[in-house]
Amino acid sequence: MLLLWSKKTHFFRKLFVNFNTCFPPSTLTVFRKLCSEIESNFSKSTSLSFSAAKHGSFYQTPPKLSNQYLEDTSLLRYLKRTLPQEVFEKVNKDLLEFGEAIVANIDQLSKQCEALPPQLIIYNAWGKREEKLWTCDAWKKMHNLSAKEGLVAIGYERKFGEFSRLYQMAKLYLYAPSSGLYTCPLAMTDGAAKTIETLGLTHPVFVAAYSRLVSRDPKFFWTSGQWMTERQGGSDVAGGTETVAFPQNDGTFRLFGYKWFSSATDANIALTLARIADSQGQVIQGTKGLTMFYLETCLPEGGLNNLEMVQLKEKLGTRQLPTAELLLKGTVAYRMSEAGRGVAEISNMLSMTRIHNAIAAVASMRRILNLARDYSFKRIAFGKLIINHPLHMHILASLETEVRGSLLFLLEIIHWLGKLENGKATDTETLLFRMLTPVLKLFTAKQAVAVVSEGLEAFGGQGYMENTGLPGILRDVQVLPIWEGTTNILSLDVLRSISRSNKEVLKAYYHDILERTEMAKSIEYLKESYAMVIGSLNTVLQFVQINPDKLEVAARDFAYSLARVFIV
Ligand code: UCC
Numbered sequence: 001m002l003l004l005w006s007k008k009t010h011f012f013r014k015l016f017v018n019f020n021t022c023f024p025p026s027t028l029t030v031f032r033k034l035c036s037e038i039e040s041n042f043s044k045s046t047s048l049s050f051s052a053a054k055h056g057s058f059y060q061t062p063p064k065l066s067n068q069y070l071e072d073t074s075l076l077r078y079l080k081r082t083l084p085q086e087v088f089e090k091v092n093k094d095l096l097e098f099g100e101a102i103v104a105n106i107d108q109l110s111k112q113c114e115a116l117p118p119q120l121i122i123y124n125a126w127g128k129r130e131e132k133l134w135t136c137d138a139w140k141k142m143h144n145l146s147a148k149e150g151l152v153a154i155g156y157e158r159k160f161g162e163f164s165r166l167y168q169m170a171k172l173y174l175y176a177p178s179s180g181l182y183t184c185p186l187a188m189t190d191g192a193a194k195t196i197e198t199l200g201l202t203h204p205v206f207v208a209a210y211s212r213l214v215s216r217d218p219k220f221f222w223t224s225g226q227w228m229t230e231r232q233g234g235s236d237v238a239g240g241t242e243t244v245a246f247p248q249n250d251g252t253f254r255l256f257g258y259k260w261f262s263s264a265t266d267a268n269i270a271l272t273l274a275r276i277a278d279s280q281g282q283v284i285q286g287t288k289g290l291t292m293f294y295l296e297t298c299l300p301e302g303g304l305n306n307l308e309m310v311q312l313k314e315k316l317g318t319r320q321l322p323t324a325e326l327l328l329k330g331t332v333a334y335r336m337s338e339a340g341r342g343v344a345e346i347s348n349m350l351s352m353t354r355i356h357n358a359i360a361a362v363a364s365m366r367r368i369l370n371l372a373r374d375y376s377f378k379r380i381a382f383g384k385l386i387i388n389h390p391l392h393m394h395i396l397a398s399l400e401t402e403v404r405g406s407l408l409f410l411l412e413i414i415h416w417l418g419k420l421e422n423g424k425a426t427d428t429e430t431l432l433f434r435m436l437t438p439v440l441k442l443f444t445a446k447q448a449v450a451v452v453s454e455g456l457e458a459f460g461g462q463g464y465m466e467n468t469g470l471p472g473i474l475r476d477v478q479v480l481p482i483w484e485g486t487t488n489i490l491s492l493d494v495l496r497s498i499s500r501s502n503k504e505v506l507k508a509y510y511h512d513i514l515e516r517t518e519m520a521k522s523i524e525y526l527k528e529s530y531a532m533v534i535g536s537l538n539t540v541l542q543f544v545q546i547n548p549d550k551l552e553v554a555a556r557d558f559a560y561s562l563a564r565v566f567i568v
Helices: 009-017 025-047 073-082 085-115 137-148 153-157 161-178 183-199 204-213 342-376 390-421 427-457 460-464 471-477 487-500 504-522 524-546 555-567
Strands: 119-123 129-134 224-227 244-247 253-263 269-276 290-296 307-312 323-335
Touching: 073 085, 073 161, 073 390, 085 137, 085 161, 119 307, 129 307, 153 161, 153 183, 161 183, 161 342, 161 390, 183 204, 183 224, 183 253, 183 269, 183 342, 204 290, 224 253, 224 342, 253 269, 253 290, 269 323, 269 342, 290 342, 342 390, 342 427, 342 471, 390 427, 390 555, 427 460, 427 471, 427 487, 427 504, 427 555, 487 504, 487 555, 504 524, 504 555, 524 555
Parallel strands: 224 269, 244 269
Antiparallel strands: 119 129, 244 253, 253 323, 269 290, 290 323, 307 323
């Protein structure tokens, strides 16, 4: 539906059969000329056989990263269509420059983050306990440039009102695949700032922290972690949280517990959950016993805030990122939510980090596809460039359609976020934002794994070679369906949004799609697609009416259908 709405459906249908339509005609002529030159040079060079050197004379030209903003026509068109002209001009200029900086040096920094992963040094050479988390220089530079570029700040400065989030997140989208995973702490930093703002917390500790989280000054800028998972539960937070908070006379609390995954452990602060103990040390179990706390990882006088970094996790991917097991042994913390409202209030953070998860997912898909596309104009097989093999072109075109669909879905959610924060969202948009945020997260995360895997195949054996830098993209996206709620948990969250709103979210969804597709009704070449969308819409919504008892088992398929109908 978003694709229809973007008036490009015809274009996308053609895209399936002819990948050449991805490029404007002038570019195509240049490409065709280039193709025949490359092909003829290739046959000359291979005819020399091994006479020039004992290793042979052929070396494959690798794929090249170019300005990803310029390469992303869907993003550019969306921004041009949505932002007012004067806003677009400013945003466009900054994104262009940032796209250049990524190619010029940021991408190199991300490679250093991958090559030099963090280390936890527990003892020094003389046996003294040190507990130092070592991170490479490139990781620290990512911190500084994130502040300078306003990667969190833009969303809170709100210089462009309802469009500020689109600006901030478009920038994060360009940055994500070259960030060395620094977008992970940024996601949680954004989530923490959002939580402080939404709850209207006025205690000086929170006010001071907020000013650091949204700062553009690298020395002042702080990042945040989010420590929710314990040994017994990542999904079942209520069943898994054992951490206890003991009230102190000065109004603070002391936390005792064991946090199982604390990503970006070098963050300055963290939001976490714990159960407040009464004077007898008793706690309330279940969701109602959980309260949200704020803590600083280091004490003002130096040293860790009564916590122990037990070990760094051995992860499949995201190794650039320090994720640790932490023992809280009297960590000083401040209560952020009302007692027992921890899960409900930390959901503010979760909604944000789930959008960031989707940014990472779509950005990774875009990155692998752009590299594969570039490579297809450099690699020759069976006597011609692989772009000129219809089947290869068809696969790339199908991926292109998936990526564009996911991107448009993402941008719509981000735009609603910006509207909500600026008091501009309609009731329909507010409802849709609640239901479709988990749908966006679960859908794009799974798509990212599939698209990146397919994208690697476009490089043949080279896609499997570590030193091309390509396999790391697949390893890193594999966390996206897990982090911040698995696919099942998010599918159930969609059902939660339906029941809590008394099905109002579904009504909003229905009317929104009818409204967006209205213009397609009367356009001849769109009539068939229109009928297909409306038919699918009715089928999906009827399913809820007819099968209330089967909703849980069908929750995943249902969420996928919501995503597909919305995108198509
Ligand atoms: O552990 C993880 C990391 C693994 C990977 C480590 C490597 C890191 C590398 C990173 C690289 C980037 S990830 C797992 C993180 N955990 C989660 O995301 C939590 C997943 N679980 C959920 O989301 C659950 O659905 C819970 C915890 C929210 C469900 O808890 P309950 O106790 O069943 O919740 P209730 O009772 O349904 O909801 C409690 C309140 C309700 O509000 P009230 O009380 O006002 O009615 C809900 O409406 O919370 C509200 N609520 C929400 N509100 C729940 N969910 C939401 C929501 N999404 N939005 C708004």
